[in-house]
Amino acid sequence: MSETVESVSALIIQKLLANPKVPRDIDGNCKIMEDLAFDSLAVMNFVMEVEDSLDVSVPLDKLADIRTINDLAACIVDLKNKG
Amino acid sequence: MTSLFSKFEGLAGALGSVVAAGGRNPFAVVIEKPISSTVGVIEGRETLLFGTNNYLGLSQSERAIKAAQEAAATCGVGTTGSRIANGTQSLHRKLERQIADFFERRDAMVFSTGYQANLGMISALAGKDDYLILDADSHASIYDGSRLSAAQVIRFRHNSPDDLYKRLKRLDAPNSAKLIVVEGIYSMTGNVAPMAEFAAVKRETGAYLMVDEAHSFGVLGEHGRGAAEAEGVEADVDFIVGTFSKSLGTVGGYCVSDHPELELVRLNCRPYMFTASLPPEVIAATGAALEDMIAQPELRRQLMDNAAHLHAGFTKLGLNASKRVSPVIAVTLETVEQAIPMWNRLLELGVYVNLSLPPATPDSRPLLRCSVMATHTAEQIDQALAVFGQAAQECGVPLQPCAA
Numbered sequence: 001m002s003e004t005v006e007s008v009s010a011l012i013i014q015k016l017l018a019n020p021k022v023p024r025d026i027d028g029n030c031k032i033m034e035d036l037a038f039d040s041l042a043v044m045n046f047v048m049e050v051e052d053s054l055d056v057s058v059p060l061d062k063l064a065d066i067r068t069i070n071d072l073a074a075c076i077v078d079l080k081n082k083g
Numbered sequence: 084m085t086s087l088f089s090k091f092e093g094l095a096g097a098l099g100s101v102v103a104a105g106g107r108n109p110f111a112v113v114i115e116k117p118i119s120s121t122v123g124v125i126e127g128r129e130t131l132l133f134g135t136n137n138y139l140g141l142s143q144s145e146r147a148i149k150a151a152q153e154a155a156a157t158c159g160v161g162t163t164g165s166r167i168a169n170g171t172q173s174l175h176r177k178l179e180r181q182i183a184d185f186f187e188r189r190d191a192m193v194f195s196t197g198y199q200a201n202l203g204m205i206s207a208l209a210g211k212d213d214y215l216i217l218d219a220d221s222h223a224s225i226y227d228g229s230r231l232s233a234a235q236v237i238r239f240r241h242n243s244p245d246d247l248y249k250r251l252k253r254l255d256a257p258n259s260a261k262l263i264v265v266e267g268i269y270s271m272t273g274n275v276a277p278m279a280e281f282a283a284v285k286r287e288t289g290a291y292l293m294v295d296e297a298h299s300f301g302v303l304g305e306h307g308r309g310a311a312e313a314e315g316v317e318a319d320v321d322f323i324v325g326t327f328s329k330s331l332g333t334v335g336g337y338c339v340s341d342h343p344e345l346e347l348v349r350l351n352c353r354p355y356m357f358t359a360s361l362p363p364e365v366i367a368a369t370g371a372a373l374e375d376m377i378a379q380p381e382l383r384r385q386l387m388d389n390a391a392h393l394h395a396g397f398t399k400l401g402l403n404a405s406k407r408v409s410p411v412i413a414v415t416l417e418t419v420e421q422a423i424p425m426w427n428r429l430l431e432l433g434v435y436v437n438l439s440l441p442p443a444t445p446d447s448r449p450l451l452r453c454s455v456m457a458t459h460t461a462e463q464i465d466q467a468l469a470v471f472g473q474a475a476q477e478c479g480v481p482l483q484p485c486a487a
């Protein structure tokens with residue numbers, strides 16, 4: 001249980017960069033839909049991959065409030081701390 | 084000032100390029116006149132219908148047409164009210180009894196559409212402290228139902244009982260009720276749910292299970308009760324939802340269950356309470372179509388034979404058809420640049436199928452989605468296959484024929 005927003009954000013970025021279509025210069029402040037051109041389905045599918053790496057489930061209603069990579073990281077850290 | 088419509092600019096551009104690439108708007112096809120269940124007039128031409136979900140051809144059932152005419156003559160053409168106010172006539176209760184008896188369940192609720200059945204059941208059942216666990220490829224009505232519900236919503240990988248199990252275990256929420264939602268046959272791909280394995284996960288985790296049999300009702304199982312019947316696990320399914328708009332050829336939705344609380348759901352279900360009930364002629368036609376379906380089990384055998392015929396033909400041609408043979412057969416193409424001209428050419432040559440473009444497809448490749456009918460003749464299927472072969476060739480779609 002040692003994840004921080006920074007470490008989770010770094011892991012998310014690493015996963016995103018595995019996709020060649022994602023711009024190379026992304027950082028935690030990038031907006032997932034606007035800056036990465038992900039549609040809503042792509043976001044949900046990507047979040048599923050992150051969930052499996054970190055053994056956490058992000059409820060869909062929480063996704064509605066998430067815009068940036070750091071938002072997603074903060075949400076995951078929050079969920080893990082509750083668990 | 085910001086335009087209300089600026090959010091549609093991307094869509095307008097996408098639609099514009101689809102029209103430019105093929106010459107017509109695939110989402111504005113008009114069937115000028117249905118001639119039979121399998122043939123309709125489109126753009127003045129008689130066209131073979133391979134994309135209407137009318138699996139048993141019952142939209143043209145003589146018995147249903149007659150029942151609708153009689154009901155309209157005796158009861159009028161509308162109820163002008165919701166099921167919980169003035170919108171329940173004896174015909175509605177009779178149909179609910181008929182549907183419940185068909186599924187061998189305690190009771191049934193009839194909704195105005197299948198979309199509303201999902202919206203209503205999911206939002207009514209899953210409350211604030213509960214979890215909804217949805218297959219990732221669920222139909223829009225299931226996703227919309229989850230948005231109308233106050234529950235926490237978790238997706239699991241499509242058709243994966245292991246992933247479902249893992250995500251249920253991960254929840255660690257012993258005091259929350261959990262409702263799993265899956266479909267019998269998936270509408271875009273024709274994939275069939277591994278119901279026995281899902282039922283085992285449900286038993287082990289103490290969750291509830293809802294199955295949307297929209298495309299499998301009348302299609303799978305010895306009696307046509309769907310994927311759960313086909314795999315012998317109906318007792319594990321708490322709620323079956325479905326639609327009359329496919330195998331029964333009319334319109335409307337339903338939910339059947341053995342839980343006596345279904346009676347209370349009627350009073351806690353906005354898409355049931357705050358909309359007008361189905362008109363008498365639709366209710367009567369649906370009951371008659373159900374009788375037709377029960378009286379003709381051979382329709383189901385014919386449907387499966389026809390599906391196997393079309394599927395084998397696609398494989399022989401070298402098109403990439405769904406792995407599993409079901410009445411929904413999706414031909415996957417690699418690029419949208421192939422799919423749009425091919426779909427247009429099929430229509431010009433007299434075959435109507437559904438064009439599905441990403442992101443509305445599961446794996447970001449375009450689909451030519453076909454639905455087979457029991458009423459298709461072998462000649463019609465062969466003709467459709469010949470047209471597919473010609474269109475593929477003319478549009479430069481690569482074919483990989485297997486030794487048949």
Ligand SMILES: Cc1ncc(COP(=O)(O)O)c(C=O)c1O
Nearest residue numbers: 196197198222270297326328335
């Ligand atoms: C899986 C699934 N559920 C529900 C529906 C909705 O049914 P209806 O057309 O009755 O609204 C459909 C069809 O559109 C469907 O494919």
